[in-house]
Amino acid sequence: MNIQKVGFIGLGLIGGSLAKAIKDHYENSKIIAYDIKITSLEKAMKENIIDQYTTEINNNFRDCQIIFLCAPVENNIHAMNKLLPIINNNCIITDVSSTKEKIITAALDMNCNNFIGGHPMTGSEKSGISAADRHLFENAYYILTPLPDTSKDKIDILQIFITELGALPVVIEPSEHDFVTATISHVPHVIASTLVNVVSKLDTPDKHMHTLAAGGFKDITRIASSSPAMWQQICLTNNKQIIKVIDKFQQELNMIKENICNCDSEAIHSFFSLSRDYRNTFSDKNTGFIMKSYKITVDVIDKPGIIAEIASLLSKNNINIKNIGINNNREHQQGVLEIIFYDIDSQNESIKLLTNMNYNIYI
């Protein structure tokens, strides 16, 4: 596809990741960006993630064929309003905001038929351009919510464009989007943060909870480290759906509380078995809520330099590592090194190499 100029408003985790992916897949396209944080723009220029930046939304965006709004949702609405008198008729404005009804209503009010709502179902608890990852969209669902009058041509162009970045476009109504994401993303974030706040309030004077918290707590609360400004705006722009899901959650929590109170062993067992069975249907899908990950774990002595040692062995053999880190959660044992790869070939090759070096590997 021949896209010559792409614009960005907001160049943090998601904007930066999209810009990096575009530079990879559309070598000839030029990227222009605006962000309120000039240091992010300077960093992106230095690393060749963008070709030009502006310190305000101005005529430099006029000849963009696609503009991605990648700031928190209310700021995206504000930016759309500023862009409207600037852009040409063929330009597609799209966003990545985590809620859709509010911005779609705003686009309709502004009569902005160039707008197609977007929301990549991928991300991280990290924020800012430094956390941007060119592979973030690979195999991830990417929700699109066009306006009733958006031309089919524009929808097709955007679908092809994001498919080229490795994402899987899905078209959904904004109201359905907000209900679905309230349930699988927004309320889980509220719950994760609530759990962390509960521990902080209940911890013993010698902070045993903070010290002893292991894999279970850390797995379920990773997302509590996300940007408060972003989640504040998500809660404020999807409050109705979030409240509905919190009500259902409280109802379910009360039910299991009552069963535990009554020592109803059958009900307690069925509660865990129902959730385990349904959860297990998510994890083995190639695409879906949980992406297939090519991970191995290696028993290692927890000593300085061990990550570098293994990383350099793999890199000497041209194996790209997506993520690597020591997991010290298992008490009274040595560390476990977790390594995630981009593909199955890298995973298999690494297993061979590390087994030859007498490491114990788990898949």
Ligand SMILES: NC(=O)c1ccc[n+]([C@@H]2O[C@H](COP(=O)([O-])OP(=O)(O)OC[C@H]3O[C@@H](n4cnc5c(N)ncnc54)[C@H](O)[C@@H]3O)[C@@H](O)[C@H]2O)c1
């Ligand atoms: N983090 C995730 O996992 C995730 C996933 C999918 C979608 N989203 C959505 O993507 C958007 C961006 O999130 P992020 O994780 O990249 O956050 P981020 O904090 O990493 O980046 C946001 C960027 O927007 C900039 N910004 C803020 N206000 C601005 C304004 N008025 N004009 C221009 N730039 C402005 C910030 O300086 C920052 O660089 C949000 O709408 C969020 O809901 C986030």
Ligand SMILES: O=C(O)C(=O)C[C@]1(C(=O)O)C=C[C@@H](O)C=C1
């Ligand atoms: O993986 C994470 O850290 C995320 O929180 C990503 C996540 C989510 O799955 O809830 C967060 C917000 C988005 O709008 C989309 C994706």
